[in-house]
Amino acid sequence: MPTAEGLHAxxxxxxxxxxxxxxxxxxxLVSGFSGAGDERTGxxxxxxxxxxxxxxxxxxxxxxxxxxxxxxxxAGLAGLPGPDPxxxxxxxxxxxxxKVANHVAPLWLVESDGKAVFVGEVAANWLWLVLWPxxxxxxxxxxxxxxxxxxxxxxxxEFDGPFGAPSTRLPLPSAGGTVPPLSxxxxxxxALARTGRATMAAVLIDLHVHSSASDxxxxxxxxxxxxxxxxxxxxxxTDHDTQAGVAPARAALPPGLALVPGMELSCQLDGRSVHLxxxxxxxxxxxxxxxxxxxRDDRVYRAMAMTQRLRELGADVSWEQVSAIAGDAVxxxxxxxxxxxxxxAIADPGDAFTAEWIGDGGRAFVDRYAPGLASAVGLVxxxxxxxxxxxxxxxxxxxxxxxxxxxxxxxxxxxxVFHPDHGRAERDxxxxxxxxxxxxxxxxxxHHGTFLPGGPGASPAGHGxxxxxxxxxxxxxxxxxxxxxx
Numbered sequence: 001m002p003t004a005e006g007l008h009a010x011x012x013x014x015x016x017x018x019x020x021x022x023x024x025x026x027x028x029l030v031s032g033f034s035g036a037g038d039e040r041t042g043x044x045x046x047x048x049x050x051x052x053x054x055x056x057x058x059x060x061x062x063x064x065x066x067x068x069x070x071x072x073x074x075a076g077l078a079g080l081p082g083p084d085p086x087x088x089x090x091x092x093x094x095x096x097x098x099k100v101a102n103h104v105a106p107l108w109l110v111e112s113d114g115k116a117v118f119v120g121e122v123a124a125n126w127l128w129l130v131l132w133p134x135x136x137x138x139x140x141x142x143x144x145x146x147x148x149x150x151x152x153x154x155x156x157x158e159f160d161g162p163f164g165a166p167s168t169r170l171p172l173p174s175a176g177g178t179v180p181p182l183s184x185x186x187x188x189x190x191a192l193a194r195t196g197r198a199t200m201a202a203v204l205i206d207l208h209v210h211s212s213a214s215d216x217x218x219x220x221x222x223x224x225x226x227x228x229x230x231x232x233x234x235x236x237x238t239d240h241d242t243q244a245g246v247a248p249a250r251a252a253l254p255p256g257l258a259l260v261p262g263m264e265l266s267c268q269l270d271g272r273s274v275h276l277x278x279x280x281x282x283x284x285x286x287x288x289x290x291x292x293x294x295x296r297d298d299r300v301y302r303a304m305a306m307t308q309r310l311r312e313l314g315a316d317v318s319w320e321q322v323s324a325i326a327g328d329a330v331x332x333x334x335x336x337x338x339x340x341x342x343x344x345a346i347a348d349p350g351d352a353f354t355a356e357w358i359g360d361g362g363r364a365f366v367d368r369y370a371p372g373l374a375s376a377v378g379l380v381x382x383x384x385x386x387x388x389x390x391x392x393x394x395x396x397x398x399x400x401x402x403x404x405x406x407x408x409x410x411x412x413x414x415x416x417v418f419h420p421d422h423g424r425a426e427r428d429x430x431x432x433x434x435x436x437x438x439x440x441x442x443x444x445x446x447h448h449g450t451f452l453p454g455g456p457g458a459s460p461a462g463h464g465x466x467x468x469x470x471x472x473x474x475x476x477x478x479x480x481x482x483x484x485x486x
Contacts, residue, residue, distance in 0.1 A: 002032050002163045010035050011149050014043045016066040016125045021050070022147040025139060028052030029164030031061070036073065036204060037231055045071045049167040060136035061169045064146070065128040070418060070443070071204075072471045074128030078110050078117040082431045082441060083418060083471050084126065085110065085119050094120070096140035098127070104143065132169065203233030205470040207260065207478075208277060208390070208416065208444020211237060212327070213245030214264075215334040217449030220245035221252030223465075228254035230465045234475065234486075236260035236279060236444065241295045242330045243283055260486045264390060265380070266295050268370040273360070274390075274397050276376050277416060277442070280482040281385025288383040291371055296330050298369040303331045309364035310336070310357070316343040333358050334448075360396060373399075374410050381411040386481045388414035388442050393430065394421040401433055408437040413481050418443025418468045440477045443470040 010033055011018050021028070031051040035043030045067035054060035065074045072083030080086065085108075094106030096118055107118040107129065116137030118129040129144075131137050210216035211223045218226065220237065223245075227235045237259065239245050246261045253259055261283070265276045281288060303326075307319045317339045326335040337352035346352055353359045371379070373389075380387040389412060392399040399407075404415065417430040418441070434441045445467040470478075479485055 002030055002166060004163075007033055007149070010043065010046060011152070013037075014046050014150060016044060016046055016068060017123065017127075017148040018046045018048065018150055019064045019066055019127065019146045020048055020149055021064075021144055023145070024050070024162070025052055025144075028062075029162050031164045031167035032170040034170060036071070044068045045073045047073065047170060049170040051164055051167055054133070054136045055138045055141075056135045058133075060139075061132045061167060062136065062139070063128070063130040063169055065126070065130070066122075067126050067128075069124075069126060069424075070468060071126075072469060074119060074126055074130070076472050077128065077130050078112045078119070079473070080110070081435065081471065081473060082427070083443070083469065084427075086428060086431060089119065096137075097143045098122075098129075098140075099143045099145040100148075107140070109137075130169075203472055204231055204466050205234040205472065205475045206232055206444050206447070206466050206468070207234075207236040207262070207279070207388075207442050207470045207475070208238050208264075208419070208468075209235050209447045209465065210239055210264075210449075211245040211249065212329055212449075213237075213242055214239035214330045215332045215448060220249035223447075223449075224249045224252045224254060224257060224259070227465050228257045232257065232466050234258045234260060234470075235465070236262040236277075238262040238264045238277055238444070240264050240330055240332060241266055241292050241299070244328070244330075258486050263292070265292070265376055266368075266370040267373045267376045269373045269399060269403065272396070273370065274373055274392075274399060276373065276380065277388040277390045277444075278380045279386040279388065279478060280484055280486070281380055281383040285383035288379050288385075291376075291379055295368075295370060299331050302366045302368040303333075303336060305366045306333075306336055306358060306364050307339075309366065310340060310345075313357075313363060315340055315345040317345075373403075374407060377407055377411050384482070386413045386440075386478055387411065388416055388440065388478075390416050391419040391421050391446070392416070393426045394419065404433065404439075405437060408439055412439065414440030414442050414474075414478065416444060417441040418470065420446060420468055440481070441471065441474050442478065443468045443474075445469075 014035060028050050032049035035046045037044040048064045050062045067073050070083050075083050090108050095109040096107045097104045100122055105120050105122045107120040110117040110119055116131040116134045120127050211218055211220040213220060237245050237249050243261060243263055250259050260279055262279045265278050267274050267276050303322060304319050307317055307322055310317050322335050322339045325338050336358055337349035340346050340352045341349045355362045358364050377387045391397055415430055415434045417427055431441055445465055447465045
């Protein structure tokens, strides 16, 4: 049974509205609530479940979801391919309105089988109303007044019912690590992982994460621990050109967190560096093993040459120092950047990624071997894996639409649409492109620990674990292509 104590806990930690129709429609009761997020950020999505009489007869259920853009809970409930409603959803006249304080907020009807789904935007967050059966949408014939329970933070004002029996519609039984068990349902991420597809809309899925096995700053076991603490249900470890971190991450995997083995493969397109995310391939495949070994070997030769160039430019760095910083990891420019900062030549490792030092085309930059993108797609497919083009709109890593179409014909399975470098307009365009080509739309934070890819001025927004996520329905498509589950 949902309780006032649980609801108060959600309200205290919510960073999005906790919406409740107030006054409640006649005969309606609160049947559950929950949130998704982590201890650092609070609840990034909040869901309120209600049950009551359908104006057209029989029982009805309602879910009210408030979420930050990119979370994907409401879209998952509506059966949409992306985490947000998508471009053009508000092109027509609104189908309903809600009253928020002294304002009216428009809502648009989203086509969905067996239920009525309305969506709009309030205070820079998505607002979704999902009603079962679809005839219950007649509740919105008249404007529905909503109140944000965060406005009732004083104990004397806090909402205290009425509560009813727990709803089976609630997609977030309890966001593990965000708030204590809320609606009387003690299930956390472990239970979500066990229940599978029926509750995948509640799972946060980050399919682009790095560790110290390549250029991340956190050990694989620490990445797993932090992912669980952030409320994630699924992560993919995608270190550059290696899977060395997969085994230690799996050994330290907390209950309720699923690990997708992956890799971010270095490739080239017309002489430029581009990246391919590879999931669930056979790590023993001889052709792919040979190619990644060649890439890693050339990374070493390149790092040694760049170290020499840095010395010629007056920086007090040595190969021994760079090698010690990299340790057993695949050596890369971030290790050189840390050595350069330690020498005092620059103030921060991010300052190394400029034309003055080791940025693309910089004074100490040295190119390296990487397979062609189309060839890499074929290698991953032949190894039984799922190839997904990484951040194709990141500055310096752009891949034209025409090339993506050619890659799709050659076996590319997906595009990383939801990435910190991609703005809203690019996400909409990439989602449309993926749909037209039958490609999966994935998302991931590109988490590197305390190191931020992108050089000086790079924003930390989105780069934290779970900062960008994959829509649950798209994750299921990826697993279907692989023919296996982690």
